[in-house]
Amino acid sequence: MNVLDNSTLTADYNIVHGTHEQLVAFLVLNMWPSHLGLPVLLVTILLSKRIQRHATFINLCVAFIIVGISSTLLVYAGRTTGPEPSRMLCLLQASLLYGMPPLTSMAAFTLVLQMFLVIRAAYQGEEYLDRDHVARLWTMLITPYVAFFIGVLVTAIVGANDPSRVSRNRRFFYCSVQSLPLTNTITIFAAIVLLATFVIEVWTVLILYKRWTALRAGGSSLRWSMELNLPVRIMGFGFYIIIAMSLSLLSIKSPSSPVPDLVIASAATVVMLIFGTQLDILRVLFFWRKDSSASSHPESVDIIKLGDGLLGYDKELPKTPWEWARPVKSM
Template sequence: MSSSNGTTTSADRPIDVPFNIVNGNHSELIAYLVLNIWPSHFGLPLLLLVIMLSKKIQRSAAFLNMLVVWIIVGMCVLHQSKLELLMMESIYGTSRSSTLLLYAGKQSGEEPPKMLCLFQAALIYGMPPMTSTATLALVLQMFLSVRKAYLGEKLTPGDGILRTWLLLIAPYVALLLTVIATAVVGASNPSKISRNRRFFYCSVEADPLTDTMTVVAASILLATVILEIWTVVYLYRLSRTIKRTGGKVSSIIDLSFPIRIIAFGFYVMIALSLSLLSITTPRSPVPDLMISTAATVVIVIFGTQRDILHALFFWCHRPQPVKVVHEKQESIGTMSLPSRISIR
């Protein structure tokens, strides 16, 4: 029988288990798992493989790292569901043949072991810092490339190697620090660890932890927005300078990739803002579902570029005759720019 404070006294649920405060349903749970799992096991690995194997596609290390980060996110969600499904199987003696349905149908059943639940919560809590840091690294790399093009500086071999490595490891440092912090807080307060409090995953009820996560992630998102706006300003100034000299912007600057990065950056900003809101005031399943679409959005935005589509559907494109083009320099104001600026 349910009590007034949301706990139960029945054998199915211990009295100290928090009431499920997220109003989700069976279909939303299935959608959450599918949206996280299919990109990490098919879409993103395929996109990464195409870029790595094609000699005609060039992308920055920060972009490739972002793909890896979102693959890890999907893998963690799958690992989380597998661990809990195995636990449920041992409790209910149910076959593994319909794992998703079992997971969806038993979300109000017996709580998993505290350490297992804490492990899941630590991984899930580490996802927003890792993904937001990876997005910031990609936007920062784009900003530096655009600024270098605007200032007329040439990229030299070995330029920014240390910075590149710092950008690559930063997301994983953010993940590790968050996992450690969550594990320490959860281990110190086992009664605050619960799966039933959240609908999609285990959580730790600790305001200082979630408040700190919110502030840090919000700072990262703010830095991302500032860099994106700054990048747009640089691109606008560069475009105006080109037009004043009688040049054609589309023939000198390849804007496709920067525009896609900016669009994805704003999407991640909105999604992660909703996700952080769900940590502090978890009621609606919409924030969790919103952030679960991010990997699919990555595939749609970056997997539909012309060079990638040509590599995927190579049999549909006839090879064009090779033309010898002598690269020329165009003087723009005080800058001397090549005939084509490609920002990757």
């Protein structure tokens, strides 16, 4: 979400010049993953015994479902075009969306941090177990929602104190609150979190590169080729983070462009493409297709377990309400 404000303009002055086609694209990009793609992915993960994902990944999916539903609230009320929606509905959507940058940036950060902690431990010859870091686990799971609710609450207070600052026409795609200090604070916070995420991504890639060079030196090309899947996805996710950071700068230089809102609206689709196309998920979704990979590569059992470990699967995770991932069985 492009949250730049211009305090010299009235609250209903249109600063984003979008077209009807762009509005449709914005709504589709938000609706299909939040109403279909991500729920199907979550149900597949939670119900399948063959798929394990860490709770931080579940958090990321839930975050983008919240974002997608919040971005399309006006669809349910039939107020995406035409007369302005009611102040209460508009303030509700604006509050939810202004909590979006803290929520999504923190959810992405905690997922990448979890990957980094597990990969670093494996590189050091140690085993990273969540049960040994219960406080850290809970902090990683709760922090995104704390940041989200703070953003929602502060925006609601600002908008309620001066309802004339709340409008849909100003941002074209969604309702917003005209408050330069508020939006700048949210933007800066999200940018700092994304920068920290990018730094951890680079650190992770460096560790994986060292492992790759060590495996090549030992002649383990087959093993490396089978482990390459996750690093590629990490780098893909990191590439999207770079785009998001660039869009923050673009929104400052060109607030009238609808491009930042449209590209950021594609975030959930990016998550689906990067993480929803992993082999274990595809094997469950396309269950009628015969899987010959296990028989052709019997030595891949340990490698698959290592891949699971990179995502933070413990044999005994803490027994908490947040423990949605199933424990990995001994093989």
